[in-house]
Amino acid sequence: MAQKILVVDDTPQNVKLLGDLLRAKGYEVTTAASGEQALESIARQPPDLVLLDIMMPGISGYEVCRKIRENPATALLPVVLATSLDPNQERVKGIEAGADDFLSKPVNQARDVRALLNRWLRIKDCRTSASRG
Secondary structure, eight states, X not given: OOOEEEEEOSOHHXXXXXXXXXXXXXXXXXXESSHHHHHHHHHHSOOSEEEEESOOSSSOHHHHHHHXXXXXXXXXXXXXXXXXXXXXXXXXXXXHHTOOEEEESSOOOHHHHHHXXXXXXXXXXXXXXXXXX
């Protein structure tokens, strides 16, 4: 069964680009256009990983990440924050919010995205196995 990635971004072009890239690599992709939609989607059916834009109207990616971490059911869910802002500044805020990793936008290298996601999906599998056992 394909691993499920939730792509969250308020820019339709970014959602399409990342969705197409991930589907081509064999992932099942669901999308959300806002932080609120992302939290609803996660509550309905948690993905294996969340690829989350930081700057969105309404609930920011930071706040979505905090809410994911506060919920015991999703606390170990890998969250990768995507940003076009200064990565050094945003990294500290993201780490404080509970992000696992960061992806700079615009996304230029499909190979880099795949390697990053594969790493966190493997870690999620290890976390899940450890929490059961």
